[in-house]
Amino acid sequence: MLTSEENERLTRVGPGTPMGEVLRRYWMPFLLPEELPEADCPPVRVRLLGEDLIAFRDTNGRLGLLDRFCPHRRVDLFFGRNEECGLRCVYHGWKFDVDGNVMDMPAEPANSPMREEVKIKSYPIMEWGGVIWAYMGDPAHQPPRPPEIEWGLVPPSHRNIQKRLQENNWAQGVEGGIDSSHVGILHSLLTPPEPGKGFRDRQQAVDPAVPYLAMDTAPKFFIRPQEYGMLIGARRKASEEEYYWRITQFLAPFYTMIARREEKGPISGHAWVPIDDENTWTFTMYWDPDQPLDQSEDFDATKVNVDVCPDGSYRPINNRDNDYGIDRSLQKLSNSTGIIGIGLQDSAIQETMGAIVDRSMEILGSGDAAIVAWRKLMLAQTRDLEKEGDLPLPHKTELYRVRSAGVVLPRGIDFEVGAKERLTVA
Ligand code: FES
């Protein structure tokens, strides 16, 4: 449980808020390259950390992220003309390059000093690792590159990245991403109805390869603070002699990992990127460190991905307007939610909590240990930045080279020791 003040501090991300200032010190993924596919393509409306912006790719392929509104008389630059290395406002023709310089002011005298004096707000932006990133913080503290998470390091053929709109605060997303105790419950499947058998007897793990998730629905959590964030070990009974460990990382400020199923094969994770206080871009990443993903094969068999509207909004087709497509007979007979797909189950359940959940009204249990630790960690970053004026972590990009694991270990072995090799990127 947090006080209302702490909840505000944790969740609000607009300009000048403590958390907004923390997030501005990190490079943040916010677009897929498919949204700016080629030189001089249409510009894209962007909202990020509560600011309205416009992104475009110029004639030379350079990327720009500018204030959405023309500094002259505030016209929306979405309607601008992307031409000859700049974006031209169509009202009086002021034209801007990707760095925010004015290139042309056709309605002003040719010798007007305004051309040198005026600038439009612009932020650095780059394409790396299959996504487009922005840095919205103090230029003096700009990290050299985005965090070296493994999905960004592998060749393009080894990864698949999707995004969807989530209509709730980013912190609810992160908390869902590190909440290992919901996995065997929210996402469980039910065996066919048998007279006299209730939910607990019919419950099956969503992934038949990991039966332990349903066998033990009350994992014990072990939280190990790390410089990058934290390592979370969720321990379930596997046999009389062994434990099944789901070992996942939280990497500041908003990256979570899903436990890898096997020693080899794809890994997956998320980024929960704040659009504003009440909306989030949820990125889902899959990657195989060792070989190309077979993009034709359904590597996402459990449907962590969500089908989104094809209109560029990335809003799920099933969303709160249609109760996420809930099917009550499905809920009775074969899964616990009646909602199809792991990703949509997560989105739906997080949105039902309201845009910003009131954390002063919660009753937390032992299964929420990782969530409590996460809140402390991010609140500490806001205080560190206020005190020191600096955050070292965004510059330590190499610390992000870690992997999650799902592993069965003898009971006497510490999970960090037993899984050591599997937790680092070679
Ligand atoms: S409003 Fe944009 S040029 Fe006048």
Ligand SMILES: [Fe+2]
């Ligand atoms: Fe989930």
